[in-house]
Every structure is written in C-alpha cells, then in structure tokens.
Amino acid sequence: MKDFTTTRRSTLKLLAAGTGILAAPAIIRPAFAQSKVVNITTYDKFVPQSFIDQFQKDTGIEVRIRLTDDQGKQYNLLTAEGATPSTDIVTVTGHRLSQFLNSNLLSALDTGRLKNWDKLAAAYKGAPQLTIDGTTYGLPLLAGYEGLARNTEYTKETDTWGLMFEDEFKGLTSYIITDFLSIVMTYQGNDGDYVTYGDKPDVAQTATNQARDFLIQHKDKVRKYYDAGSEVQQMFLNEDIYLAQVWSGPAAKLIMDGHPIEISVPKEGTYGFLYSFNVVNNAPNADAAYTFLDAILSSPEIGAAMTRQSGFASAFAGVNDVLDDRERAALSLPDEQAQRIQFFSSVNRDMKNEMIDKAAAEIKAA
Amino acid sequence: MVDTTMQPRTVTSTAPPRYAGWIGRTVNSALYRNTIGLLASNRWVRLAVLAGVPLIWIAALHLGPILQMANISFLANYPPRPGVDSGYTLENYGFFFSDRLYFMPFVRSLIFAAVVTVSTLVIVYPVAYYVAKVVKPKNRMRALLLLLIPFWAGELIRTFSVIMLLANRGAVNVLLRELGFIDRPIPMLYTFFSLSFGVVYLLALYMLLPLYSAIEKIPTPLIHAASDLGAGPFQRFRRVILPLSKDGIVSGCSLVYLTTIGVFAAPLLLGGPNAVIFPEVIATLFHGSNDKWPEGAAFSMLMLAVSLTTVGLFMRIVGGRSVRLM
Numbered sequence: 215m216k217d218f219t220t221t222r223r224s225t226l227k228l229l230a231a232g233t234g235i236l237a238a239p240a241i242i243r244p245a246f247a248q249s250k251v252v253n254i255t256t257y258d259k260f261v262p263q264s265f266i267d268q269f270q271k272d273t274g275i276e277v278r279i280r281l282t283d284d285q286g287k288q289y290n291l292l293t294a295e296g297a298t299p300s301t302d303i304v305t306v307t308g309h310r311l312s313q314f315l316n317s318n319l320l321s322a323l324d325t326g327r328l329k330n331w332d333k334l335a336a337a338y339k340g341a342p343q344l345t346i347d348g349t350t351y352g353l354p355l356l357a358g359y360e361g362l363a364r365n366t367e368y369t370k371e372t373d374t375w376g377l378m379f380e381d382e383f384k385g386l387t388s389y390i391i392t393d394f395l396s397i398v399m400t401y402q403g404n405d406g407d408y409v410t411y412g413d414k415p416d417v418a419q420t421a422t423n424q425a426r427d428f429l430i431q432h433k434d435k436v437r438k439y440y441d442a443g444s445e446v447q448q449m450f451l452n453e454d455i456y457l458a459q460v461w462s463g464p465a466a467k468l469i470m471d472g473h474p475i476e477i478s479v480p481k482e483g484t485y486g487f488l489y490s491f492n493v494v495n496n497a498p499n500a501d502a503a504y505t506f507l508d509a510i511l512s513s514p515e516i517g518a519a520m521t522r523q524s525g526f527a528s529a530f531a532g533v534n535d536v537l538d539d540r541e542r543a544a545l546s547l548p549d550e551q552a553q554r555i556q557f558f559s560s561v562n563r564d565m566k567n568e569m570i571d572k573a574a575a576e577i578k579a580a
Numbered sequence: 581m582v583d584t585t586m587q588p589r590t591v592t593s594t595a596p597p598r599y600a601g602w603i604g605r606t607v608n609s610a611l612y613r614n615t616i617g618l619l620a621s622n623r624w625v626r627l628a629v630l631a632g633v634p635l636i637w638i639a640a641l642h643l644g645p646i647l648q649m650a651n652i653s654f655l656a657n658y659p660p661r662p663g664v665d666s667g668y669t670l671e672n673y674g675f676f677f678s679d680r681l682y683f684m685p686f687v688r689s690l691i692f693a694a695v696v697t698v699s700t701l702v703i704v705y706p707v708a709y710y711v712a713k714v715v716k717p718k719n720r721m722r723a724l725l726l727l728l729i730p731f732w733a734g735e736l737i738r739t740f741s742v743i744m745l746l747a748n749r750g751a752v753n754v755l756l757r758e759l760g761f762i763d764r765p766i767p768m769l770y771t772f773f774s775l776s777f778g779v780v781y782l783l784a785l786y787m788l789l790p791l792y793s794a795i796e797k798i799p800t801p802l803i804h805a806a807s808d809l810g811a812g813p814f815q816r817f818r819r820v821i822l823p824l825s826k827d828g829i830v831s832g833c834s835l836v837y838l839t840t841i842g843v844f845a846a847p848l849l850l851g852g853p854n855a856v857i858f859p860e861v862i863a864t865l866f867h868g869s870n871d872k873w874p875e876g877a878a879f880s881m882l883m884l885a886v887s888l889t890t891v892g893l894f895m896r897i898v899g900g901r902s903v904r905l906m
Contacts, residue, residue, distance in 0.1 A: 290867055439853055571864070576681055578853070579685055
C-alpha cells in the first residue's frame with residue numbers, strides 16, 4: 215500500500231470540509247426562514263414568471279417555487295415535515311382541504327391582511343369549498359373540471375363517456391386512473407364522490423368494484439395511465455391517443471395553442487375542483503406569504519397570465535375582459551354542459567380514498 | 581525536495597506566537613496543540629480522522645436512509661400524527677403477503693429485470709469486444725469516449741429521446757411512413773418493448789464498462805493460440821473468451837439487474853397499462869391519497885432483500901469467489 219503523507223494544512227482543510235458537509239443541513243435549514251423569502255409549493259405553470267420577477271423587484275422578497283403534481287404527494291411531504299415546515303404556501307384543492315386541516319397543516323387565512331381580497335370574482339369570495347365553520351382557509355386561484363378531450367380529426371362528436379370504451383379506439387385512450395374511476399361510477403349511475411355512502415360502506419364497495427371490473431374489462435382501450443397534465447398533452451401531440459379524460463387546464467391549453475382538440479362534459483356528468491393558495495401552519499415566512507398573496511390578487515392581468523399558462527379558469531375578477539376571444543372560447547362551456555359539473559365534496563374522503571386507491575392498484579395489476 | 585510530511589513537533593516551544601488575536605490564542609491553546617500533536621505523531625489517528633469523514637458520509641447518506649426506511653417499515657403509522665398509534669408492527673409486511681394484488685407487479689419486476697439484463701448483455705457484449713479487441717489500441721479510448729457521449733445527458737433527457745423516437749409521430753414511424761412501408765403508425769410507445777428498449781439504452785453503460793475492462797485483459801496471444809490449434813470462431817468464444825470475461829459479465833449483470841429492479845422514471849414515462857412494475861406500486865403507496873408510507877417502506881425492504889439475494893446467488897453460482905462488483 216502506498217504510504218500517504220499529510221501536512222497540518224491539508225489535515226485542517228479536510229477536517230473543515232468534512233465538518234462543513236456534515237453541518238450543511240443545519241446551515242441550509244435556517245435559510246428557508248429568512249424574512250425576505252417565500253417558499254411556495256405549487257403546480258407547474260401556476261405562477262407566472264413575469265409576476266414573480268416583478269414581485270421580487272418590488273418587494274425584495276425572493277420567491278422559491280417547488281413543483282408538485284399531486285395533492286397526495288404534497289400532503290405526505292408536508293405531514294413529514296410536521297411542526298417545522300420548510301414551505302410557506304401550498305396549493306390545495308377545495309375537496310382535499312379537510313384532509314390537510316385534520317392533520318393541522320394549514321392556518322386560517324386572515325383575509326383582513328389582504329387589501330386586494332375584494333378583487334376576487336364574486337362567486338369565489340368565501341367559496342364554500344374553502345370555508346369551514348365560517349373560517350376561510352384558502353385564497354381561490356383557479357377552477358377546473360374533468361372533461362372528455364378528443365382529437366377532432368380522428369373522432370366524432372359525442373355526448374357520452376361511452377366513446378372511451380368503443381372498440382374503434384382500442385389502445386388510443388388515456389386517463390388518470392383514480393379520477394376516472396369516480397367518473398365511471400357516475401357513468402354507471404352510482405355516486406362517484408361517495409357523499410351518499412357515509413354509512414353504507416358495502417354499497418360503496420359494490421359500486422367501486424363495478425367500476426373497477428368495467429375498467430379492467432376495457433383495459434385494452436388504454437394506451438397509458440397518466441399522472442401529470444403534461445403527459446396527456448404530449449400524447450395528444452404525438453397522436454398516441456385520440457381520447458382522454460383530462461383536467462380542463464391541460465386540454466384548454468392545447469386548444470389555445472391551436473391544436474385540434476375539443477373538451478366537453480358528457481351527459482353523465484363530471485366533477486369540478488377549485489385550487490387555492492393556503493398558508494401553512496407555522497409557516498417560517500408568514501408575513502412574506504401574505505405579501506405574496508396580496509400581490510397576486512392586485513391585477514386581473516396576473517389572473518389572465520395564470521389562466522393562459524395553466525388553462526384553468528381564474529377566480530379573480532375581470533380576467534375574462536383581459537383574455538382574447540380564442541382564450542375565452544377555450545375556457546368556456548355551453549351552459550348545458552357547465553350545469554353537469556358537480557364540485558368534489560370534502561365529505562367522506564377517507565372512505566373514498568381507501569376504496570379508490572385499492573381499486574386503482576387492482577386495475578393496474580390486472 | 582521539500583519534505584511535506586507532518587513531523588511531530590515539541591509542544592514546549594518558547595517561540596513567540598506568529599499571529600496575534602484569536603488565531604494566536606487558538607494556535608497556542610493546549611487543546612489545539614495536543615490535537616494537532618496527536619494527529620502528527622500517530623499515523624493511525626490520521627488515518628482514522630481521514631477515513632472518518634467518508635465513513636460518516638456513507639453511514640449518514642447511504643446506510644442512514646435505508647435504516648430509516650427499515651424503521652418506518654415496522655411502524656404502525658408514519659408520518660407520526662398526534663393521537664395516532666405509532667408503535668411497531670409486522671402488519672406492513674403481512675399486507676404484501678395477504679393480497680395477491682401486489683404479487684403480480686413484484687414478479688413482473690423480477691422477470692423484467694432478468695430479461696433486460698440478458699438483453700443488455702447480448703447487445704453490449706459484441707460492442708465491448710469490438711472496442712477492446714478489434715479497435716487499434718491507440719484509438720480505444722476515443723472509441724470508448726464516443727460510446728459514452730450519450731451518457732453525458734441526464735437520464736430523463738435520454739428517456740424523452742426514446743419517446744421522440746418511438747411515438748406515433750416519432751422518428752421511426754415517420755421514417756417508415758415516408759419509405760412507404762406503413763400507412764398507419766405502429767404503436768411502439770407505452771408497451772413492454774418501449775420500456776425494455778428504453779431501460780437497455782439507459783443502462784448499457786453499466787454493462788459496457790465491466791465487460792470492456794474484462795475483455796481488454798484477455799491476452800490476445802491466447803486467442804491466437806486457440807486459433808492455431810484449430811478452434812473455430814465459436815469454439816474460441818465459448819472455450820477462451822467467454823470464460824475469461826466471466827468477471828465482467830457477472831459484474832455487469834449484477835449492476836444492470838440491481839438498477840433495473842429499482843428503476844422508476846423510465847417505466848412511468850415509457851411503460852403502458854400492462855407494464856406496471858413494482859417500483860411504481862411502491863411509489864403509489866408513498867404518494868397516494870392515504871398515508872401508506874409504512875407499507876411502501878415494507879415493500880421497498882422486501883424488494884431490496886429479494887434483489888440482493890438474487891444477485892448474491894447469481895454471483896455465487898456463476899462468478900465463484902473471484903467476482904466482485906466494480
């Protein structure tokens with residue numbers, strides 16, 4: 215073995231480097247708690263870069279975005295951080311709010327600290343999805359629904375989810391398996407949101423199994439089970455699929471960009487959801503978080519930019535006036551279809567999550 | 581030449597301190613002098629201190645997460661919540677065995693990893709042989725570097741390049757359509773083919789380097805001698821080259837197999853509805869609607885145990901005692 219030699223200086227350097235590496239977590243952690251920083255966990259393309267740049271310039275507060283693509287992931291990561299979160303704002307959908315509140319992860323929103331609160335669209339001020347016992351827990355941002363998207367060059371116009379199961383489109387459809395299970399339950403005449411199954415777990419299980427078996431029977435129609443909106447957009451662009459169950463945002467974005475895609479709400483109905491920004495309990499930079507929330511409400515242009523990027527409808531007042539005709543068309547639905555949207559409820563979520571997750575795993579394994 | 585080796589120095593020097601202020605006080609303190617003196621006088625202490633940093637690094641960042649995962653796999657609930665029992669239990673492991681639901685993706689993963697490993701070996705072996713034995717010695721490094729260029733890009737970028745290649749409007753289908761071979765695109769993406777193709781492409785490097793290293797060491801005169809004694813190409817390969825490259829084969833196969841067992845992003849992006857493998861199931865347990873971290877951790881530990889056992893057996897049976905990982 216070759217003998218190695220050291221000098222006092224090299225030994226000290228090595229010791230210092232080792233100590234620095236081992237101490238890194240302790241050094242990095244307080245950096246999250248600087249008052250001139252706001253840490254936001256949100257979806258891709260929800261916060262426009264132009265707004266972030268302007269906000270940082272105006273306030274000197276650095277915006278640090280962490281991306282998520284799933285409410286469950288966001289919930290689990292926040293739960294794991296416990297009483298010492300490293301994020302200030304999270305993006306929770308109305309129907310998942312109770313799950314976050316039950317784990318004591320969110321603080322009530324002090325709307326009095328938001329001088330631009332009145333710039334929300336009337337329908338979303340004190341939205342029931344974000345209000346519990348008279349207390350508001352989130353700033354409404356964007357609203358969407360689960361629709362049937364189709365490539366208009368290869369598919370016929372339809373008013374039913376049944377098109378997803380026609381032999382003609384074998385291997386040409388895609389969906390988010392947990393979301394589509396709810397829709398299939400509705401398609402089969404059952405309660406896909408489990409609101410009425412609170413004291414009837416047997417009925418809920420039967421309805422879930424019925425939808426599960428139906429999807430297994432039609433598994434050959436599926437090209438891919440996807441998770442993120444960008445995946446389904448890519449599959450439509452590559453013509454790997456002609457039909458899909460989608461969140462309205464990614465589909466509307468394709469339509470805005472001029473692709474031959476149409477989104478509709480079939481007669482059997484669908485579910486809607488409302489995204490909100492929520493201040494985390496024990497947020498390390500709560501003041502900066504409120505400054506950020508107030509700033510994002512300040513102008514309909516910011517809401518319009520969020521809509522253009524994400525494809526979801528804005529909850530801010532005056533945004534429609536800022537959008538152009540094509541953008542408005544991509545976001546709008548005929549009244550008849552809009553009435554078929556039922557917002558996800560926060561009632562009986564535990565039962566729903568348990569049964570849907572199990573059924574989704576069974577479909578994948580089948 | 582200046583000898584930079586740290587020599588023991590007397591600590592009773594009466595020379596005035598070179599630095600004033602806190603540096604001087606620190607340098608002259610008994611603690612500092614004794615510590616440095618100990619380091620300087622004892623080679624084993626120096627070794628222990630220098631080895632300590634990487635050992636702590638490995639323990640904290642490599643073994644630590646696995647041990648924490650093992651710990652979580654026995655917990656009744658995780659992340660801990662006030663008022664919820666977080667005691668230890670074996671139920672999370674029982675969860676796997678109680679339901680056939682998770683067994684199929686598990687078996688599928690093992691078979692998939694075996695198929696990918698064999699395919700990678702078959703595809704990469706001739707390439708490694710060509711570079712190690714056919715390319716002139718002065719050009720070998722250049723050839724090897726050329727083969728490594730794709731691996732300078734990240735795994736995700738290479739995965740997306742496979743999507744661009746195999747999609748319905750991807751390069752392969754467009755070429756076939758332009759040449760008039762097909763009217764409608766061949767659905768290649770989101771199948772076991774695309775998944776295997778992608779993973780073989782992603783992991784070829786792990787096979788190439790051990791194989792190249794092993795084949796390059798085979799004395800060329802030995803191959804010529806076999807030829808002179810009348811051995812044909814196949815016999816030379818079977819009786820000389822293959823046995824002498826066994827170390828590389830076992831190392832490469834072990835690396836590819838272990839990596840394939842745990843590969844996650846590629847199946848998510850390239851796999852289809854019938855190509856769901858076990859890491860995806862585990863991920864679902866971690867980020868699904870309900871908290872199933874303990875079950876996910878238990879499944880991870882099971883997968884780790886089975887894959888290490890498989891590789892251990894493989895190395896024992898095929899490699900004998902001389903084989904070790906790179």
